[in-house]
Amino acid sequence: MRLKGRTAIITGAGSGIGRATTRLFAAEGASVVAADLSEAVHDTVAGLDKAIAVRMDAGSEPDVEALVATACERFGGLDIFYANAGISGGGDGIFDSSVELWTEVLRVNLIGPALAIKHAGPKIVERGGGAILCTASVAGLRSGAGGPAYSASKAGVINLVQTAAQQLSTSGVRVNAICPGLIETGMTQRAFDYAREAGKQDKLGQLNPLRRAGAPEEIARVALFLASDEASYVNGQSWVVDGGLSTSHPVTRQLFGKTSF
Numbered sequence: 001m002r003l004k005g006r007t008a009i010i011t012g013a014g015s016g017i018g019r020a021t022t023r024l025f026a027a028e029g030a031s032v033v034a035a036d037l038s039e040a041v042h043d044t045v046a047g048l049d050k051a052i053a054v055r056m057d058a059g060s061e062p063d064v065e066a067l068v069a070t071a072c073e074r075f076g077g078l079d080i081f082y083a084n085a086g087i088s089g090g091g092d093g094i095f096d097s098s099v100e101l102w103t104e105v106l107r108v109n110l111i112g113p114a115l116a117i118k119h120a121g122p123k124i125v126e127r128g129g130g131a132i133l134c135t136a137s138v139a140g141l142r143s144g145a146g147g148p149a150y151s152a153s154k155a156g157v158i159n160l161v162q163t164a165a166q167q168l169s170t171s172g173v174r175v176n177a178i179c180p181g182l183i184e185t186g187m188t189q190r191a192f193d194y195a196r197e198a199g200k201q202d203k204l205g206q207l208n209p210l211r212r213a214g215a216p217e218e219i220a221r222v223a224l225f226l227a228s229d230e231a232s233y234v235n236g237q238s239w240v241v242d243g244g245l246s247t248s249h250p251v252t253r254q255l256f257g258k259t260s261f
């Protein structure tokens with residue numbers, strides 16, 4: 001019960017990482033406001049005590065303000081905001097990405113977390129401290145894990161948590177991000193389905209030292225730690241949770257003198 005007595009908002013809670021985190025936070029004793037654009041967020045909270053579902057747009061300022069107000073009214077205050085909602089946006093190339101695509105991806109993926117910090121920060125300060133988390137991505141560290149708008153939006157989140165940690169200095173609110181590698185969720189499901197249908201599922205993890213993709217629960221467990229008091233000295237950081245994928249340049253591995261296991 002590492003979040004007993006805490007109230008948490010989680011966006012993007014209708015699927016994938018947000019859904020897994022909602023369920024884990026609830027199991028650890030938190031009251032959870034699960035938020036998503038999609039109706040599926042109601043399935044996420046089904047059967048959970050002290051969890052409610054809210055349909056909203058994480059990139060809309062009135063919606064984020066209303067979401068924070070709902071959490072405070074319903075549960076008496078706010079301790080944790082996990083700004084996790086995101087979209088890939090498609091568009092693989094700089095030369096075929098429209099202004100509309102850039103605008104929408106930045107609105108949801110980068111302005112959304114900024115709005116979460118803006119509106120949740122003061123409420124968490126009122127409680128004497130707490131945690132804000134954002135989902136960035138390994139795509140924000142270097143190219144090759146998403147389209148240009150997606151990658152730039154996630155690089156922005158990595159910087160945003162640094163600035164926010166500074167600006168919330170002495171408030172008791174810590175701000176951190178998680179950079180997942182390839183995780184099987186709604187966002188990536190097509191690639192997993194395609195690989196399985198083609199009998200090539202092992203290809204998805206072939207460049208990873210762990211030789212597999214990740215599960216949403218593996219990100220949720222890191223979110224739990226960062227949201228809890230156990231992470232009391234972790235602030236302004238972006239933790240990579242990718243099985244080691246981002247630790248190497250693309251070279252042929254040396255595996256204890258063998259070329260492969």
Ligand SMILES: NC(=O)c1ccc[n+]([C@@H]2O[C@H](COP(=O)([O-])OP(=O)(O)OC[C@H]3O[C@@H](n4cnc5c(N)ncnc54)[C@H](O)[C@@H]3O)[C@@H](O)[C@H]2O)c1
Binds near residue numbers: 035138179
């Ligand atoms: N899956 C991966 O491999 C991976 C890797 C790195 C980072 N991420 C990031 O993880 C986060 C969660 O994504 P996921 O992988 O669980 O994908 P997902 O598609 O399973 O879940 C994303 C959820 O966000 C919701 N959403 C989208 N736009 C929204 C908006 N404007 N307002 C509210 N909700 C909105 C969707 O309805 C969906 O339920 C995203 O920020 C994504 O960029 C995912």
